[in-house]
Amino acid sequence: MASGQRTYLDHNATSPLRPEVAEVVLRALQLPGNASSVHAEGRAARAEIEHAREKVARLVGARAKNVVFTSGGTEAANLVLAPGFRRLGQGGVTKLLVGAAEHPCVLNGHRFAPDTVDIIPVDSRGILDLAWLEAHLEKGGDERVLVSIQLANNETGVLQPVAEAARLVHAYGGLIHTDAVQATGKIPVDIAGLGIDVLTLSAHKIGGPKGIGALILASDQFEIAEKLIRGGGQEKGFRAGTENVAAIAGFGAAAELALASLEQEAGRLGALRAEAEAQVRRIAPDVLVVASAAERLPNTFAFAIPGLKAETALIAFDLAGVALSSGSACSSGKVKRSHVLDAMGVEPALAEGVLRVSLGWSTTHEDVIRFAEACERVVDTLYKRKASAA
Known part of the structure; x- marks a missing residue:
């Protein structure tokens, strides 16, 4: 050697970081405007964000309007794994079910009381026990359940039967989140094809910048009652604070490259x-x-x-x-x-x-x-x- x-x-x-992404980040860093400003400089910054939103959405078969940028996959998971996540017009969820092999941002980052959380076991291959999940959903009665299952395990690479789990969860009136951080950019990911309600991503797993991620909803018919970061109305009210334009632009560039190859x-x-x-x-x-x-x-x-x-x-x-x-x-x-x-x-x-x-x-x-x-x-x-x- x-x-x-x-x-x-x-x-x-x-x-x-991919070299092409670094170039995009550097260019975006030099934009002077705040994306919330109405002048030309502000509109240029806003355009960078919206172009990136479209590219990230395409990577997972989503609509751009349902992409919410966060500081990473951990914040995105923390934001959505809360009792106040719900379909519009319905009550929040009362029970959280999470896979035993989930990432710590799910196992430790959710906002449910300990007595409202159950762990879904996995077998010796690391694959989720769907029979256990169905039995638990069946006996749940009037519970409104949110299930969180990763698409691919970060330590072993094991792929989970997310689409099958989603069909079960929806049959019993529940909601399902997927941590797609490790899978996206390595295998095809389609939010509609998986049948899930929400997924979370992180740019630095696909050659993008560190410190930027996304929460992506299957439709605009969902809301989160308890926001993590409150203030202005950025990111459609899901996450306040001035957007990290350069990191978001880099995320978009990385998503475009990952999808193309x-x-x-x-x-x-x-x-x-x-x-x-x-x-x-x-x-x-x-x-x-x-x-x-x-x-x-x-x-x-x-x-x-x-x-x-x-x-x-x-x-x-x-x-x-x-x-x-x-x-x-x-x-x-x-x-x-x-x-x-x-x-x-x-x-x-x-x-x-x-x-x-x-x-x-x-x-x-x-x-x-x-x-x-x-x-x-x-x-x-x-x-x-x-x-x-x-």
Whole structure:
């Protein structure tokens, strides 16, 4: 490996900013106007926002008027997962059901009282238990239920049966939210095709700027009674505050690029992931590839080599010039046991060693080769040495 050369395989945490997006952001940063002002400078800023809104809407098959920009996927989820989310003319929801493997922004970020929340279990592949969900909905009586199910898991890449869940939820008069942060830009996402009521996105997972996301409604027939940020009437009253024009413009540019290359990138990344998995199996035949029997995102795989601890292995890979993750990157940089793996019933000793490889727009075949070389060195130094000393 050339001196200073790095291999970045942590796109599920943050995908590097695309050069084309950086150009758009820089141009938008130089606009002087406030998007709420009526003069020409203000109208120019407003035009940037509305053009970006159209591009983000197209990425998920939505209408631009139903896109609400936020500071990221976490704020978007916090905003909508509240008792005051409802269809116009109806009462708010009284019960929240969330998948056991959801992102912490859902599990910890909702605004429901603890005694009004139930957790939907997942099986050993990490897939939601639809039978449990149907049984719970059936016995719910007069409860007005909101269900939150991610489209793809950020740690394992496992895809969830969201469309099937949506049909169940609506059959019992409930509402359904989908965290589509990890899936969007990697697989086709269509809000109408999924049959959901609302989804949430984040730009930095698709090569856009950090600190910008969106809440996207299936129609304009929904409201949120309890706003998180109150003040002016920006974002159709859903979120007050002067809009981050540059970040929003960058989000739009990233969404446009992701949509244009979606099919090609899915095939390319799927082939690279398959090669990376094969290399790990060659190097460590006793490796566990998490959820290998489930349908997963084409860019993601998580693995554990018995006897290796994630924290030690991450440092070793980093020193070898390869950036990986042990799971979610939303825990203040801490390496800790994953609630996702616990929900799947992964043996604790193995769960403590799980590493995640996540590929993206900047990943090349050479990156996979360098990852395999680093993996071989890590196994030789940390694993085989330990085995010989036993």
